[in-house]
Amino acid sequence: xxxxxxxxxxxxxxxxxxxxxxxxxxxxxxxxxxxxxxxxxxxxxxxxxxxxxxxxxxxxxxxxxxxxxxxxxxxxxxxxxxxxxxxxxxxxxxxxxxxxxxxxxxxxxxxxxxxxxxxxxxxxxxxxxxxxxxxxxxxxxxxxxxxxxxxx
Amino acid sequence: xxxxxxxxxxxxxxxxxxxxxxxxxxxxxxxxxxxxxxxxxxxxxxxxxxxxxxxxxxxxxxxxxxxxxxxxxxxxxxxxxxxxxxxxxxxxxxxxxxxxxxxxxxxxxxxxxxxxxxxxxxxxxxxxxxxxxxxxxxxxxxxxxxxxxxxxxxxxxxxxxxxxxxxxxxxxxxxxxxxxxxxxxxxxxxxxxxxxxxxxxxxxxxxxxxxxxxxxxxxxxxxxxxxxxxxxxxxxxxxxxxxxxxxxxxxxxxxxxxxxxxxxxxxxxxxxxxxxxxxxxxxxxxxxxxxxxxxxxxxxxxxxxxxxxxxxxxxxxxxxxxxxxxxxxxxxxxxxxxxxxxxxxxxxxxxxxxxxxxxxxxxxxxxxxxxxxxxxxxxxxxxxxxxx
Numbered sequence: 001x002x003x004x005x006x007x008x009x010x011x012x013x014x015x016x017x018x019x020x021x022x023x024x025x026x027x028x029x030x031x032x033x034x035x036x037x038x039x040x041x042x043x044x045x046x047x048x049x050x051x052x053x054x055x056x057x058x059x060x061x062x063x064x065x066x067x068x069x070x071x072x073x074x075x076x077x078x079x080x081x082x083x084x085x086x087x088x089x090x091x092x093x094x095x096x097x098x099x100x101x102x103x104x105x106x107x108x109x110x111x112x113x114x115x116x117x118x119x120x121x122x123x124x125x126x127x128x129x130x131x132x133x134x135x136x137x138x139x140x141x142x143x144x145x146x147x148x149x150x151x152x
Numbered sequence: 153x154x155x156x157x158x159x160x161x162x163x164x165x166x167x168x169x170x171x172x173x174x175x176x177x178x179x180x181x182x183x184x185x186x187x188x189x190x191x192x193x194x195x196x197x198x199x200x201x202x203x204x205x206x207x208x209x210x211x212x213x214x215x216x217x218x219x220x221x222x223x224x225x226x227x228x229x230x231x232x233x234x235x236x237x238x239x240x241x242x243x244x245x246x247x248x249x250x251x252x253x254x255x256x257x258x259x260x261x262x263x264x265x266x267x268x269x270x271x272x273x274x275x276x277x278x279x280x281x282x283x284x285x286x287x288x289x290x291x292x293x294x295x296x297x298x299x300x301x302x303x304x305x306x307x308x309x310x311x312x313x314x315x316x317x318x319x320x321x322x323x324x325x326x327x328x329x330x331x332x333x334x335x336x337x338x339x340x341x342x343x344x345x346x347x348x349x350x351x352x353x354x355x356x357x358x359x360x361x362x363x364x365x366x367x368x369x370x371x372x373x374x375x376x377x378x379x380x381x382x383x384x385x386x387x388x389x390x391x392x393x394x395x396x397x398x399x400x401x402x403x404x405x406x407x408x409x410x411x412x413x414x415x416x417x418x419x420x421x422x423x424x425x426x427x428x429x430x431x432x433x434x435x436x437x438x439x440x441x442x443x444x445x446x447x448x449x450x451x452x453x454x455x456x457x458x459x460x461x462x463x464x465x466x467x468x469x470x471x472x473x474x475x476x477x478x479x480x481x482x483x484x485x486x487x488x489x490x491x492x493x494x495x496x497x498x499x500x501x502x503x504x505x506x507x508x509x510x511x512x513x514x515x516x517x518x519x520x521x522x523x524x525x526x527x528x529x530x531x532x533x534x535x536x537x538x539x540x
Contacts, residue, residue: 019401
């Protein structure tokens with residue numbers, strides 16, 4: 001069902017276009033695959049809240065399985081699914097959520113309101129000219145993960 | 153003088169005629185098509201037809217069989233020929249429309265329309281379909297036609313099967329989600345478990361590939377809600393977000409979407425027409441300048457003032473370089489000749505010989521690498537010199 005409501009992008013050109021055509025709004029790109037359980041949980045939350053945030057945000061899904069989006073997968077260094085990346089006026093927005101990676105949100109949101117809060121904070125920050133914002137969620141609501149380096 | 157004016161006036165007023173684009177009668181004669189209002193309506197008018205033709209082109213690329221119950225719905229109004237193309241009695245979707253758009257009659261009508269209303273003749277190809285495409289389409293159709301009868305029956309039974317399958321699929325999904333829910337409750341896990349077995353057995357996280365070989369990948373230790381991929385792309389040569397590489401949506405591959413060279417005059421004209429609502433927004437917001445520019449570009453694209461950037465790397469102005477004698481064009485020719493010479497590496501010896509000659513002959517051929525920068529000598533001065 002989610003693919004009906006939220007557009008699923010499978011080509012680099014499509015992603016380029018949506019990034020370049022979203023003006024003065026936050027663009028939320030979810031990188032993941034539909035076959036994945038966790039991804040579906042996140043998609044459900046995105047789908048339910050897409051309308052609530054529609055005045056200041058656009059949500060789209062990206063299928064990482066597709067060959068043609070590997071450029072983006074590599075660029076954003078997406079090794080964990082689902083990962084959510086935010087843009088504003090074709091600028092990549094960063095989010096400091098206390099985890100190691102500021103460039104994206106890794107994992108799912110626990111509630112609809114969590115997602116809305118994060119997008120709103122990013123929008124407010126971007127309107128004030130900030131490229132990085134602090135996550136408004138309490139730490140127990142942020143999914144934990146660790147960076148593991150080779151030979152560490 | 154007054155008499156002359158009086159004579160001229162009635163000749164200016166021409167007969168009333170109907171403008172298809174503006175949908176009103178006017179007596180402005182042929183100059184009507186240069187009116188801004190007409191131009192605006194025309195671009196909207198043509199864009200509407202472009203989208204229609206795009207629909208037809210879709211069927212041209214992937215021909216499909218037209219079901220008898222859909223025949224009456226599948227119709228196109230051709231604005232150039234003032235004709236309704238109804239697909240009754242045709243076996244493939246849009247077949248009559250495709251044939252119509254490829255016909256010479258249609259081509260003639262487009263030309264006439266553009267001459268009467270239109271911006272320029274160079275968009276004729278947008279509104280017609282080439283014969284080569286039609287030939288391809290016919291070939292595809294014949295291939296499809298062989299399967300025709302069998303597939304028609306198959307479609308009906310197939311759809312019903314699909315619905316059943318879907319229902320079953322959904323059910324199984326639901327069961328699975330219920331199954332996993334209890335795991336979701338204990339989301340926050342201690343971080344001391346690093347083995348894959350733990351994650352698979354307890355938290356339902358799926359893994360692809362072996363993680364410990366991976367260069368700098370993220371490993372989720374006992375946390376639900378994350379899946380990791382086999383990072384075959386750990387060997388990044390091109391750089392990524394962390395290393396500050398140029399983002400892929402600004403790479404030159406998408407030139408046609410993004411970085412078209414705009415006419416300054418066009419830009420300002422469009423800019424004036426965009427309402428000043430945006431001025432309420434913070435001018436220092438992220439990417440403000442970019443947003444303004446992009447808005448103008450999008451507006452222009454919408455109006456069909458397509459932003460083409462057909463400028464290749466070899467483009468040169470009419471003159472090639474600073475010149476001191478001869479015409480500008482000759483300097484360009486000279487430049488191009490040299491460029492060609494550079495490609496041919498075998499003629500090095502010849503060039504060196506030429507260089508000697510050039511040095512003796514002085515200015516006219518300021519060629520090759522050691523470019524001698526000389527002060528500009530005016531024509532008169534040179535003439536005087538030669539005269540002396």
